Amino acid sequence: MRDVLFLPLYENEELVIAADGSAAIGLKELDLVCASYETVSYFAARVALMEALCVGAEPLAAVLQNFNGDESWGALCAGVRQALLELSLSLPLVGSTESNFTTQQSAFGITVVGKVQNKQKRMGITPRHAKFAVIGEPLVGDEVLKKQDRLLPLPLFRQLLSRSEIFELVPIGSKGIWYELQQLLNDNGLTASSCYCPLPLHASAGPATSLLISFQPEMEEAIRKMTNRYFFPIEIVQ
Structure with a gap:
């Protein structure tokens, strides 16, 4: 939830x-x-x-x-x-x-x-064929102040909200990427035994420094281009 x-x-x-x-x-x-x-x-x-x-x-x-x-x-x-x-x-x-x-x-x-x-309402609308990614890095405490160039900028977040090829967006909190991914999958009747992401899966993202998204697979390149160095793909293992 x-x-x-x-x-x-x-x-x-x-x-x-x-x-x-x-x-x-x-x-x-x-x-x-x-x-x-x-x-x-x-x-x-x-x-x-x-x-x-x-x-x-x-x-x-x-x-x-x-x-x-x-x-x-x-x-x-x-x-x-x-x-x-x-x-x-x-x-x-x-x-x-x-x-x-x-x-x-x-x-x-x-x-x-x-x-x-x-x-x-933008919930429970991620289809089975969707792909997933994290935008921005998980940071907490002093990291947020020292590494602000790595957290998701709000203007970029605003752009992501307007993209129809993105199904759902979930701010990542203190329980980390894996927890939020499991919640998103559960909300859509989907499951994963594990996943791969270049970022630490259990690290706190503090004040929502990163964002989980589900999106249309064919639009991955366009999303990568928009988000640039903030884009980190997630590979689901069923």
């Missing part, structure tokens, strides 16, 4: 809710990864927005949960707006800040609310 909640809205439409959060990443003394709050919120927003967009949803609003003090609010909003800008989106932002108590480590959460027409 995807990390997205669907709730009935109207007869042919559903509410879509996607969320992400981070802890011990920020500017507090006990944080494990030092990063600006703009960077923290950018990558959290990236995950929640990608989750919603990948299932065909239209994002409507974002809700921020801030545990870093009032002084960080502006930077957190700026990071979310940067992610929106790279995706050519504009959403209202609302949220809350914990101002009664001071935390020892940074924490931030974001929830994206959207809607999707049932007929536009």
Whole structure:
């Protein structure tokens, strides 16, 4: 199952809710990864927005949960707006800040609310003859900051969303490529005993630094050309 909640809205439409959060990443003394709050919120927003967009949803609003003090609010909003800008989106932002108590480590959460027409839902539509690939490398923690040239850029993600030859797109999370591939296959009544990919199959992709896609086999060369050095094929073993 995807990390997205669907709730009935109207007869042919559903509410879509996607969320992400981070802890011990920020500017507090006990944080494990030092990063600006703009960077923290950018990558959290990236995950929640990608989750919603990948299932065909239209994002409507974002809700921020801030545990870093009032002084960080502006930077957190700026990071979310940067992610929106790279995706050519504009959403209202609302949220809350914990101002009664001071935390020892940074924490931030974001929830994206959207809607999707049932007929536009991009799930369970991968056919048996599809091929698979990973776009971008799995990175986590300091790697995300040090190797940004290896993670999937949001403008490229936006282009991939619009390609009809791509059946489904799945952001890769902390459980890695193999886990997400198994979930995608299961959703489509397919199976694999193992697979081969040039990337580590069980490495965390942190803030969705890489993306799993299923696509029409005859369009592989066009997708490779579009994604260039970010393209990593997956060979399924039945």
